[in-house]
Amino acid sequence: MMIYIVFLIFTSLINSNHAQAFYDATSCREGGNTLGTRYTCTNTTLTRSSCQTFLIFRANNQFTTISSISSLFRLPLHTLLELNHIDSPSEILLVDREIFVPITCSCLGAFYQTRINYTTNENTTFSDIACGVFEGLVKKITLVEENSNQEVIKVGFNLNLPLKCACPNNDYKYLVTYPLVSGDSINKVSTKFGISKDDILEFNNLHLDTTVYPETTILVPLKSNPMINLDVPNFQPPTPGFLSTNPVDKHAKAMKLKMVYIIVSIVSSTLILVILVVTGLYLNALNRCKRDIFVIPSTHRSSFTSFSTPQVGSPRSRLSPTNKSSASSCLSPDLLASIKYSLYNFTIEEIKTFTRDFNKDCKVSDNTYKGLFDDHLVLIKEIEFSEIRHVIDLHSKINHVNILKLLGVCYNESSWSYLVLQHPSSGSLRDCLTNSSSLTWHRRTQIAFDVAMGLHYLHYCIVPPYIQTGLCSGNIFVTSKWRAKLAVLSRNPYPGINGSSSFEYESFDALKTLEKEDILEFGMVLLEILSGKVKIESTLLRESIGFLGGEGSEGGCFENLKSFMDPCLKEDYPLAEALCLGVLAKACVENDPLHRPSMEDILKVLARMV
Incomplete structure (x- = not known):
């Protein structure tokens, strides 16, 4: 029995190389090590500690000839010429032309790798080298680990690059490290190398429904000498019967853009019948809301003065109303009184x-904390004493399911005062997107709809209207039932509608301009909901959806959209809805505010999805 167990252990060691070729779907530019970040090995006498194999390197704007590529990898020029069937070392190669590079792959420590030295010829970054020049043959995190002494990469720095590779078991002759680019797929790679896609899937621990991404690598198992079909393009070919000239490329781009708008039009038209019913019901409710609002001329409006200022340090007591009510509150005295009595007056000791004691673990963002009040999670916002009356005035007019409720205040004239609001159990939308495994497509569309409803209410259902400037996933909160609530933490930023200032109708154009800024920020939230990317600069996130406007041609609109979507969704979403939401987000972030949709238009699109 003991001999049999030992035999099983030895067998597993011999086959361990095959079992550890996991595909790593995480971004080349992100930190953190996962299965597949580097191909692991077991450095024993029973496994192959080194082997002769190959990797694929594509010609690019920096390395345009076999001569320059041979210098990069420090290989004999004639070897690369013969292997890739190229006649001249100075021949200018097409961009993305795939080149076989022979390497010696060794098991060093726990990972298979082949090492080269790379000297930078310009100021650059780890990401640009790993994911740009070498297209994911090494990840940024690996470069950082191997070159920890380099903080800033300047011209002339000599970097150590441990490129990804692996040695095969006895079933295969070579494992070719293949960096994926936009437009690649398992089917396309199997066609290029003339092998079964099942072999690729099995060896890389992939499934048929697994999405692969640019700037990552897979291992291509070969049983014979490597050959590649260069006639299989990395991009979607143009319509048959036309030559691939520049005019045709422009026409193809225009046709793709036209097709996007046609598809969106078709999807939108199918929603009209349902939207008409929803819109009719909503407009009826909105009209009732507007009829209930009692608008006082600007000359008779006064600042909110119907909250009495409690004494600092008093026990937890509810704010007591005065007998005088505010005309600008647009609420009846009885209803306003009930709102006042629902607010607690907290002491600084309670806060x-x-x-x-304002522990850093409780800090949510700048001047904002979370805490426990009667076993309920609350949000605590630092605010200047002079601002509290304006915020209470604002919240006295708000009663909406998609806006956080103000629970109480803490007055402190000598330093910071505090607002205490409800804090939904799932935290902020940013937190949910960071750990987005539970955010299904339906939950994301519901959250987007809830945010739009909250903004529409603030814009159109209170007087004067409130503009939620600074909207982001960090101040949108999610309940345990995956419904969204906005945090309104400050007075109205629009100078014509603050406090005691009168709202002048001549400022309508300025107000509309601020509303368009709100819509821009809402569009950025939509992009984060689609992509799951909350730690990327807004400009880069906006540029990454250029394909929805016809920019670029590689891979086609739908393939680019799939690459943009959050990998945690695992393509478990309606592609037509994703495209519709993507086009809506792009419209919201247009540079020209006049080209951005209104909140009514946004609600019409989102209403059908929920």
């Missing part, structure tokens, strides 16, 4: 207890 410190809730936040564990």
Whole structure:
């Protein structure tokens, strides 16, 4: 029995190389090590500690000839010429022309790798080298680990590059490291190398429904000498019967853009019948809302003065109303009084207890903390004493399911005062997107719809209207039932509608301009909901959806859209809805505010999805 167990252990060691070729779907530019970040090995006498194999390197604007590529990898020029059937070392190669590079792959420590030295010829970054020049043959995190002494990469730095490779088991002769680019797929790679896609899937621990991404690598198992079919393009070919000239490329781009708008039009037209019913019901409710609002001329409006200022340090007591009510509140005195009585007046000692004396673990963002009040999670916002009355005035007019409720205040004239609001159990939308495994497509569309409903209410259902400037996934909160609530934490930023200032109708154009800024920020939230990317600069996120406007041609609109979507969704979403939401987001972030949709238009699109 003992001999049999030992035999099984030895067998597993011999086959361990095959079992550890996992595909790593994480971004080349992100930190963190996962299965497939580097191909692991077991450095024993029973496994192959080194082998002769190949990797694929594509010609690019920096390395345009076999001569320059041989210098990069420090290989004999004639070897690359013969292997890739190229006649001249100075022949200018097409961009993305795939070149076989012979390497010696060795098991060093726990990973298979082949090492080269790379000297930078310009100021650059780890990401640009790993994911740009070498297209994911090494990840940024690996470069950082291997070159920890380099903080800034300047011209002339000599970097150590441990490129990804692996040695095969006895079933295969070579494992070719293949960096994926936009437009690649398992089917396309199997066609290029003339092998079964099942072999690729099995060896890389992939499934048929697994999405592969640019700037990552797969291992191509070969049983004979490597050959590649260069006639299989990395991009979607143009319509048969036309030559691939520049005019045709422009026409193809225009046709793709036209097709996007046609598809969106078709999807939108199918929603009209349902939207008409929803819109009719909503407009009826909106009209009732507007009829209930009692608008006072600007000359008779006064600032909110119907909240009495409680004494600092008093026990937890509810704010007591005065007998005088505010005309600008647009609420009846009885209803306003009920709102006032629902607010607690907290002491500074209680605020410190809730936040564990403002412990950094309780800090949510700048000047904002979370804490426990009667076993309920609350949000605590630092605010200047002079601002509290304006915020209370604002919240006295708000009663909406998609806006956080103000629970109480803490007055402190000598330093910071505090607002205490409800804090939904799932935290902020940014937190949910960072750990987005539970955010299904339906939940994401519901959250987008809830945010739009909250903004529409602030814009059109309170007087004067409130503009939610600074909207982002960090101040949108999610309940345990995956419904969204906006945090309104400050007075209205629009100078014509603050506090005691009168709202002048001549400022309508300025107000509309600020509304368009709100819509721009809402569009950025939509892009984060689609992509799951919350730690990327807004400009880069906006540029990454250029394909929805016809920019670029590689891979086609739908393939680019799939690459843009959050990998945690695993393509478990309606592609037509994703495209529709993507086009809506792109419209919201247009540079020209006049080209951005209104909140009514946004609601019409989102209403059908929920």
